[in-house]
Amino acid sequence: MSSLFEYTLRLGDDSLILGHRLSEWCGHGPVLEEDIAMTNIALDLVGQATSLLNYAGEVEGKERDGDSLAFLRFDREYKNLLLVEQPNGDFAITMVRQFLFDAYRKPLFERMQNSKDTMLASIAEKSLKETRYHLKHSSEWVIRMGDGTEESNRRAQEAVNTLWRYTSELFIIDELESKMADQGISPNLMEIEDDWKKTVDAVFKEATLTIPKNNWKQSGGRNGMHSEHLGYILTELQYMQRAYPNMKW
Amino acid sequence: MVSEKEIWQLLEQVSDPEIPVLSVIDLGVVRGVILEKGMCKIIITPTYSGCPAMKTIEEDIILKLKENNINHVKVDLVLSPAWTTDWLSENGRDKLREYGIAPPENEIDKSVLFADPPKVPCPQCGSKNTRMVSLFGSTACKSQYQCNDCLEPFDYFKCLK
Numbered sequence: 001m002s003s004l005f006e007y008t009l010r011l012g013d014d015s016l017i018l019g020h021r022l023s024e025w026c027g028h029g030p031v032l033e034e035d036i037a038m039t040n041i042a043l044d045l046v047g048q049a050t051s052l053l054n055y056a057g058e059v060e061g062k063e064r065d066g067d068s069l070a071f072l073r074f075d076r077e078y079k080n081l082l083l084v085e086q087p088n089g090d091f092a093i094t095m096v097r098q099f100l101f102d103a104y105r106k107p108l109f110e111r112m113q114n115s116k117d118t119m120l121a122s123i124a125e126k127s128l129k130e131t132r133y134h135l136k137h138s139s140e141w142v143i144r145m146g147d148g149t150e151e152s153n154r155r156a157q158e159a160v161n162t163l164w165r166y167t168s169e170l171f172i173i174d175e176l177e178s179k180m181a182d183q184g185i186s187p188n189l190m191e192i193e194d195d196w197k198k199t200v201d202a203v204f205k206e207a208t209l210t211i212p213k214n215n216w217k218q219s220g221g222r223n224g225m226h227s228e229h230l231g232y233i234l235t236e237l238q239y240m241q242r243a244y245p246n247m248k249w
Numbered sequence: 250m251v252s253e254k255e256i257w258q259l260l261e262q263v264s265d266p267e268i269p270v271l272s273v274i275d276l277g278v279v280r281g282v283i284l285e286k287g288m289c290k291i292i293i294t295p296t297y298s299g300c301p302a303m304k305t306i307e308e309d310i311i312l313k314l315k316e317n318n319i320n321h322v323k324v325d326l327v328l329s330p331a332w333t334t335d336w337l338s339e340n341g342r343d344k345l346r347e348y349g350i351a352p353p354e355n356e357i358d359k360s361v362l363f364a365d366p367p368k369v370p371c372p373q374c375g376s377k378n379t380r381m382v383s384l385f386g387s388t389a390c391k392s393q394y395q396c397n398d399c400l401e402p403f404d405y406f407k408c409l410k
Contacts, residue, residue: 033383033393040385047299051328122329126298129331129409130389132359137384140362206362 005059007180012052013080019045020237030091044130051123071241075231076224083166085230092145096159099138104170106131107195111187139203146207161212169219251319256282263313266305267388270348273306277336289322294332297389334409346372353408369405371396
């Protein structure tokens with residue numbers, strides 16, 4: 001498996017799985033405007049996933065396109081972060097998850113615009129404009145909830161406590177990451193982590209939320225070792241292609 | 250043999266499927282027309298990554314050219330340079346307003362949280378006394394607004410830069 005292929009899969013799978021998670025809110029949002037906001041963001045993410053997975057397929061050169069990569073891979077072949085596959089929970093879990101991800105994606109795309117890989121650079125250029133809106137939206141909600149009522153603060157803090165263990169995985173520099181960075185294809189994750197920390201600290205401070213003391217961390221998604229939740233997502237996501245192979249509409 | 254100029258003119262008759270009052274030229278999604286070796290290549294770019302209209306736009310372009318006996322057409326999608334609302338034509342902005350959608354105003358600084366949203370005049374009564382209901386609207390490219398004077402809710406074509 002080529003490194004560029006696998007690296008592009010990581011990016012594409014993050015977008016696809018989080019986009020799918022957000023789409024589960026369709027018709028269930030706490031208010032109509034938020035229902036529409038979450039499905040809008042889902043659409044951006046699925047659009048980014050389409051560009052990334054189509055490109056991954058091209059790089060691989062085995063006649064797989066974005067659709068076949070999305071609909072016909074098994075869970076172990078998915079390389080997304082554990083964070084993005086976590087269940088929606090309540091609105092606090094969804095928004096804190098979105099914030100932790102957006103705060104990582106924005107500096108990632110900013111720097112990826114200078115990637116030596118021109119296709120990844122152009123996908124980053126396109127996606128960055130959308131991600132700025134996403135980060136603004138999720139940051140404001142985290143602050144509203146954290147610095148809101150006693151109940152909204154309790155829920156937001158619980159969401160942070162639940163999801164914090166999945167955040168260290170965002171910045172693990174494994175062999176593939178360092179190879180891509182050496183080739184000038186991927187940005188330096190350490191710089192992105194610095195930016196991420198600054199954003200998280202500033203927003204949490206305003207939101208009166210605290211980072212949990214318990215430092216236990218979970219990882220594995222980048223290597224295909226997922227939480228139990230991914231299988232359920234794929235069951236729904238892939239149902240039509242599995243039940244009716246090669247169907248199109 | 251058909252000229253590049255004629256192709257551009259034909260493309261002005263292809264409308265955006267979601268905002269039919271705009272042509273694909275007004276919207277700024279057609280980035281180039283290349284004629285070579287009997288082939289006509291049209292280069293388009295999406296407004297947003299997930300814009301569901303792109304496939305329809307591609308098909309509508311091919312159909313429009315076919316109706317005019319231009320049969321060898323290829324539509325290529327490019328992502329860079331990324332589309333911005335600056336590419337909406339002046340003509341397009343006027344058409345949007347007449348249609349009841351407020352055209353993009355100056356960009357808000359997205360790094361400033363809880364900043365005041367852009368002041369958008371109501372496309373129905375012209376009042377500047379309006380408020381943003383939601384940053385996200387009926388399509389990826391719009392926000393929801395309401396006029397405080399005539400009370401009419403309206404779409405705002407939000408700035409993308």
